[in-house]
Amino acid sequence: MTTADFPEWVRAHQLRVEEALDQLLPAPTLAPSRLHEAMRYAVLGGGKRMRPLLTFAAGELAQAKPERVAAAAAAVELIHAYSLVHDDLPCMDNDVLRRGKATCHIAYDEATALLVGDSLQSLAFQVLADPGLAADPSQQLQMVRTLAMAAGSRGMAGGQAIDLASTGRELSLPEVEFMHVHKTGAMVRAAVLIGAACGAALDPNAVSRLDRYAKFSGLAFQVVDDLLDVQADTATLGKTAGKDAAQNKPTYVSLLGVARARELAHELRAEALEALGPLGAGAQRLRELIDFIVVRTH
């Protein structure tokens, strides 16, 4: 399924979003410099950039101009980065390791980490409202709305609230799925739809196929995350391994066991590919990315 140049495509686009983020984040020489330094610490130089890669791949399908997509991908990653900084805080997951280095509140302090997350969220919307990211401004306002809804209480932040409320409780499989559709799924869908919105308008059928692709990809990502939490070590993950079991969190693995969870990841992969069905060569990177999501070691 994966073409020979896919690893190179991944590297090139990880670099492209890194460059965009580097340019968009305020320089550490600007006041307040400690906050700006901490924002750069939390965002730059790490991460798989899975969401931006999905944005780029969907942008390719819609034949969007690469420079537009880079800014949109950066906006999506800024929201993701803010959520990691806040999730790691002592009142949430209380974690000290992220992307192989100290979490933001450990490297700086809690108050700074709180403001880093808050500021990264604002910056995401500032970037996404920059003129010319879509063919017309109405389309671009829709992109802002898509990102805001995916990030908010009925999306990612809501998923985090459901996650908190479920720690130590027994959840059913549908309840775990409901949590992840919010916690990771909403932003994965936004990453794909925002990438597509940077280009030529797709017909509603294609948009609905992309949305299904994104939904299955997001769930597959989460199932693999749960597997890696059990199976990989902290050094490989770059974050604390075994955390779910330690915190008595319901996961796909705790509910289904390792073997069935692994099967489920492959079923979701197949569903995601099926959703893309007739979208042709333009969807090749999206097809390849599902393997990037399912077959990974960290």
Place this chain on the structure above:
Amino acid sequence: MTTADFPEWVRAHQLRVEEALDQLLPAPTLAPSRLHEAMRYAVLGGGKRMRPLLTFAAGELAQAKPERVAAAAAAVELIHAYSLVHDDLPCMDNDVLRRGKATCHIAYDEATALLVGDSLQSLAFQVLADPGLAADPSQQLQMVRTLAMAAGSRGMAGGQAIDLASTGRELSLPEVEFMHVHKTGAMVRAAVLIGAACGAALDPNAVSRLDRYAKFSGLAFQVVDDLLDVQADTATLGKTAGKDAAQNKPTYVSLLGVARARELAHELRAEALEALGPLGAGAQRLRELIDFIVVRTH
């Protein structure tokens, strides 16, 4: 300066923004319901609504449709409300009382308060990107950008970082002003400019006058806040009085003394009125609001 119907105008527009917020906040029956309940707790039923009133008054100057301005005013207030929830957290000001009731993390818990703030920020941008808030979508994208920049690291959140860094340090008057231009000034300016942007395009000279008005009003607001922190009691303020001195924070009062700070508030009031100079009857509510800001007991 104040017309007889001004108190009625204030009450009517406080009610209007309350109704808009009530409609825009997700119902507590929607999942995750505890988060939605906490968001409503943090936003509804309190506050002077000073920023929304400025948005309404600037909207009147630009002859904007009232229903447009109500949504824009709500977006501005959602950002303000999120900042209060996060500022009250233990890692920031660690406060237990706000608007006469328990702060969000006391009434709920820290993790919920963190997510409430995060979700209110997302909702602000979702509301401001709703179609039809400005005469054309490009103008509306500019409003989104204005709000994002005012909220972020070079605006309100940055001001909070400067505030944290200055606690217990000696600051000069220009440094205190620099802090407040960010911490409160940026959002006061955004409130005015976003209100004006809901209506007919104003000439650049009028916009620059509004911006000066907003700058002086924001500083006047802060000087009065510092005075009230010293002079009013907790019951009247609805938040903990005497906090600045207890936390050894540099304020206008600690730098200038009560008498000179009071003079300064009146000088800033005069500057704000002067800035509005030739804007005529349309600016009447803006003129009256400066008294609402300077002559207040909480």
